[in-house]
Amino acid sequence: MFRSKHDRLFFISLLPASIAITGVLILFILVMLSKSYESINTFRIELFTKSVWDPENERYGVLSPVIGTFVTSVISVALAIVLSIPLSISTVEFLHGRIRDVVSSLVELMGGIPTIIYAIWSLNILAPFLKTYVMEPLHRYLGFIPLFSCRPVTGLSMFTAGVAIGISLTPYVTSLIIESYKLIPTMYREACLSIGATRYEMVKILLSLSRPAILASAMLGFARAAGETTIAVATVGNAISVSMCLFAPAYTVSAIIASQYGNAGLYLYAESVLYSAALIVLAATLLLSFAGLSMLTRWRERIVV
Amino acid sequence: MSRWRYLKDRIFVGAVLLTSILTLAPLFHMIATIVVNGAQVLAIYGLRFFTETPPPPISGAGGGIAPALVGSILVTLLSLPLSVSLALLAAILSTEFPRNPISRLADTFSRSFASIPTIIVSMVVYTVVVVPMGSFSALAGAVALSLISLPYAYTAFSTALRSIPHTYREAAYAVGMNRLQTVARVFIPIVKRAVVVGILITFARAMGETAALLFTAGRYRAGVSLDIRAATDAVPLMIFDFITTPFKVYHEIAWGATLVLLLIYLAIFIAVKTAVREVRL
Incomplete structure (x- = not known):
């Protein structure tokens, strides 16, 4: 050595x-x-099974923000995956030359934009848009489903935060999927085309080959979504409550830290409670990133012949 | 080919392309909204926008973002030496001695900073730096920023160093250079441009960060401060505070500041893109 x-x-x-x-x-x-x-x-254990934020009386329970983080991250990852797969397929399969360069530059550009810019746009444009065109119709016609049962009052809710974070997450997940999708050896593509498969059938087969990589990308995306702060504070509504309804204002762990940590020093346990909530999120993000990264590495070793 | 399969293929390609356009639509809408709203504000406020402090909330129009702009540049520039030097040394270590357990550990740890939520970095820096120092400071903000931008710098540098063909190393050894000479006289000159690009990316990442500064840099908006031990302000932090207030004048300033931030980011992005393209030639 x-x-x-x-x-x-x-x-x-x-x-x-x-x-x-x-x-x-x-x-x-x-x-x-x-x-x-x-x-x-x-x-x-009560710290994690109750939802109370009452520092004056030193009563705490962080269940609501933990659930809020989980729900918004699930929504955002689902949206990001749904949007990323077509975008990745387009860039790799259907676009060529100049247009492909432009599109991949745009994805890169979108991925690097500071989250505060996403936050101001989501708060002023996306939230009212979702309220009028998505949340209110869903509530009116599908209000019997518990998820949509409450009337969207302000437009700031777990759902809005999930969508906003999902949009900001899409470029990241797209770049992960493209990186993996490109690694699939050409011979699979040739094999598909040689038996007369259409582009649709070929993409279906190639996507099924990259399923573990897509799952791993989703895990990495989840880790990133769970830690997102700026967009969450702006769009989640900041209220401590546990409800089945996606349209109710809620908290995520990072949002409650952002809005309460500044004054936490005034109370006996508040700071420590916020640290406990942060610890849960940190454990989840570290675990998911390590699992996702090792899954990706293993898949890449196996797929490259 | 049966008609149905042909049709299905066509529908599929159309749907995929359409979804892709839809996915990029928020990007265009975002840029357009910010340019329209921000340009109006800049037109009204004029050059004073860059030289004055934010007004009290219930006054008329006027004022600017000078403390935040200067603070942002100060904190980001302070954070760069720390993150860049640590990342560069760790990248050299892990590319030169890839099998050594210590360098493997450095590699994993440098990368794992990326999966720590930035708000948690802010909390810990508050506890470790701000509380012992007794006040918020530009220094604490810089420490937080360097921690969150370290993995970006590290990834950029180690990717660049790893992309050098093995033949260069063999050539350097063949003329009797040792590792230090190889790195200093052969590798660094080759990756010089990539290192500059890496620094630019790190700068852009640190400049746009909000959450890491929440409990570290402070919010001193009454004037421009260049003291690194005193509280300062940052553009993203100011926007973050202003959009959550109900005051109209603050919303205006936030739009203007967002445009400034977007333009800085776009300038860095274009610089990086042209530099990378030239490397390829």
Whole structure:
């Protein structure tokens, strides 16, 4: 490994950066654990089974934001997958030359736009649009389904946040799917075409081959959606409540942290409770990213012959 | 080919292309809305928009985003040296010594920062930096930004270093260079442009970040501050605060600031695109 003394010295001189990175990550986890310990130790399991935010009386339960994070992330990942697959197919299969370059640049552009820009657009344009054209009709005609049972009052709801985050997530998921889809060896494509398959039949077969990769992309997308803050605060409505209805204002974990952490120091347990909620989200995002990444790596090793 | 299969193929291709256009529609609508709303505000406020502080909420029109603009640039520039140097050293380590357990650990850890929600970074930096220092500060904001932009810089640098063909390494060794000389005299010059592109991407990422600054940079809007130990402001943070207030003048300023942010981002994006295209030639 080290072919000379110089190489060993070089290796050692590069170490401080890695030690710093490792140290920061360890410090990070230690801070999270020690800060959340107090509230978990005090409230035990009730912290995660009740929905209360009453710092004046020191009563807490973070079930509502946790569910809110889960529901908005599910909506956004579902939307992102539905939009990403056609976009990926278009860029890889149907578009060529200049137009393909332009479209993939646009996807890249969309992926890098700061989330605050998505937030201001979602709050001012998307929320009223969804309220008038999606939520109100759904409530009027399908109101007997519990998911649509409440009247959308402000247009700010879990549903709006899910759609807004889903739009911002689409470029990321698209780039993951394109990357995998391109790796499918040409021989599968040739085999499909040689037996006279139409483009539709070929794409269907190729998509079924890349199903694990799409699932992994969805997991990575979920991890990103769960941590999204700016768009969530602007569109989720910020109310602590647990209801089956998607059109009711709610909270996500990141939204409750964004709006309550600033004053949390005034109360005995509030800060620690927010740390516990953050810990749950962090555990979920780390787990999903590792699982998603290792799934992608395994799939790529298997598909490339 | 049967008629039905032909038809199905046609419908499929049409539907896929249509959905793709629909997927990109929000991007165009977003840019159009921001340009229309923002340009109006900039036209009314004029150049003062870049030199004045935000007005009190119930005053008439007027004022600007100077504290946020200067703060954003200050905090982002402060964060760059930290994230870029750490990322570059870690990238060199993991490409030069890929099988060493320490470099593998550095690789995994550098990447795993990307999956930490930025709001959590903000909380932890608040606890570790802001509380001991006793106040919000540009420095704390820069620390938070460098943590969230580290994985972007690392990915850019390690992809660039890994893309160098093996023959260059062999050639360098053949003339008797050791690893340090190979990296410093052969590899870095080859990837110089890619490194610049990586820095630009990192800059754009850090400049647009909101959540990481929520509890770190502070919200000092009464004047322009260049003291890194004092609280400052940032453009995304100011927009975030202003769109959640009920005041009309704040909404106007938020639209104008969003246009400024969008233009900065577009400029960086175009710069990156032209640089990358030239590399390919």
